[in-house]
Amino acid sequence: MGSLEFRLPDLGEGLTEAEIVRWLVAVGDVVAVDQPVVEVETAKALVEVPCPYGGVVTARFGEEGSELPVGSPLLTVAVGPADGPSVEGSSGDDSSGNVLVGYGTGAPATRRRRIKPVAAPVTSAPVTSAPVRVAPVREPAPVQAVRDVGPVPVISPLVRRLARENALDLRELTGSGPEGLILRSDVEQAIRRPEAEQTVRRPDPSRIPLRGVRGAVADKLSRSRREIPDATCWVDADATELMAARAAMNAAASPKISVLALLARICTAALARYPELNSTVDMEAREIVRLPAVHLGFAAQTERGLVVPVVRDAGGRTTESLNEEFARLTEAARSGSLTPADLTGGTFTLNNYGVFGVDGSTPIINHPEAAMLGVGRIVTKPWVHGGELAVRQVVQLSLTFDHRVCDGGTAGGFLRHVADCVEQPAVLLRGL
Known part of the structure; x- marks a missing residue:
């Protein structure tokens, strides 16, 4: 029986390190090919790392809460000869060749069973090729008895x-x-x-x-403030008709359409009219790069901090399609299962800070994007409607934009079109 060392693989997206959040296996466990063995947190997401080898875990490297650079040893696995008896759940060659974080071969996780490694102390030192014999399944030792070795449960x-x-x-x-x-x-x-x-x-x-998601957010916001000369304009809008249209939609069919999905559809329609705001700035080439597709990010608050999942090709989606994708990404954000691909590539961000009970904000642009639409809470207020004072549902909209890509006229035109669609949803029909 030989021993193979599994190292922290290349995480992609320019990431060079990860924090160990939770070990999923212990020394002495039998693991299958591509079975997740450790949960790590990168600057992009919380992911499970699959091991490309099948065999017996003989050593682990790194405590929970510690950071490891890419290429550092994670664990060692004792594997048997190709013609010998295989470990439960492993393949014939005891390796899948798969080393990408968060992307397994699709094989289901197998049931683990404990074995007793011979002459293999429970330390971080690698184990030699001493033989390992399978022992009968035993009840786990009381937690207090193992507090001095390994992470506290x-x-x-x-x-x-x-x-x-x-x-x-x-x-x-x-x-x-x-x-x-x-x-x-x-x-x-x-x-x-x-x-x-x-x-x-x-x-x-x-x-x-400042590490993990919080560290990545700090770096990105600091860079945005250093590089982007931003400005903000805002307007109050009567959202009564929009809320009535939403109520009619939800009464006619399920699932219910969210306010965020309606605002996203309005936002993509406005970006089609004002493509200057769906762009980025290349200062080295001294060029404004207009982007052909709208990949709409939206700010989501989680227990791990602020994340911005991205809805791909939002400009070509219907309101129902946007609603479904918002629901999927929001659930993934709350469960910590967003992938790096879910968090990158945005071209414009929609920030619904009204969920925090505030009316207005001047958010920081999500670098390297050129603009962000902010939406405050929808609140009942006195409003002049049809020449008379009435009680209406009012929302404050704000646009923070990169002044290098456009001037106030373009920014104001975009925001006014968004407000017009909020006040009269039928305005959208002219462009459909």
């Missing part, structure tokens, strides 16, 4: 991050979950404990590493 990576941000040593806690599993309530209780009773050391000031 917690219910989710968010709990581990909460403890790290508050300088709390998880090994000093007794979990209240099954078999000593540490729950979020256990960590929160330890943080609230009086200073005389708790083991938390509260550094002052607190330092939170």
Whole structure:
């Protein structure tokens, strides 16, 4: 039986490192070809890394919460000879050749079973080619007995991050979950404990590493502020007719159409009239590059921070198609299953900050795009309608744009067309 080393593969999209969030296998586990073995967080997304070898895990490298550069060892796998007995779930050559993060061969994950490696200590040192014998399945040892070796078991990576941000040593806690599993309530209780009773050391000031999604957002926003001379214009619009049209659509058929999908359809129609705003600036060539397709990004707040999923070819989609894609990408963002491809390639961003209960904002442009449409909350206000004072549903719209690609006349024309479509949805029919 030989031993193969699996290294952190090339993550693509220019990414050079990743943070280990959760190990999916332990030393002594039997793994199949392309079985996910570790969950990592990159600057783009949270992904599972499949191992291209099938065999027995003999060593792991890196603790949960640590960062590894591309090419660093992740684990070693003991594999048997091609003509010998195969490990459950592995292929004949014990390798798929697949090393791309988040992209397996499509083979279903196999059931894991524990084995006992001979003369293989549970450390990060690689194991030699000593023989490994299969042992009967045993009940796992109590959690408290293994606290001093390997990561402390917690219910989710968010709990581990909460403890790290508050300088709390998880090994000093007794979990209240099954078999000593540490729950979020256990960590929160330890943080609230009086200073005389708790083991938390509260550094002052607190330092939170800028990495993963938060680090990528910080880098992108800083670059946008440095490179893009942005300006913002805004307008209040009467959204009463738009909301009535949405109610009629949803009464006629399912699934229900979201306000975001309607605004996206209006936005793509306006971009067809004002293509200057669907562009980017190449300063090295000193050229404005007008982009042929609209790939519409939309800001989504998640527990891991702000992400901007992208709806591909939004300009050619119907309102129903936009609605379906928004729902799919929003669910993927909440579950942390967005791929790097879902988060790149946008040409224009729609930012619905009204979900936070605010009326207006001057957002930072999503570099290297040229503009962003902001939408505030839709709120009931007194409004002059048909020459009389009436109670209407009003929304504030804003456009932040790169002043290098157009002047205020173009930006104002785009925003006015969006507002006209919000106030009179029938205006859209002229361009369909």
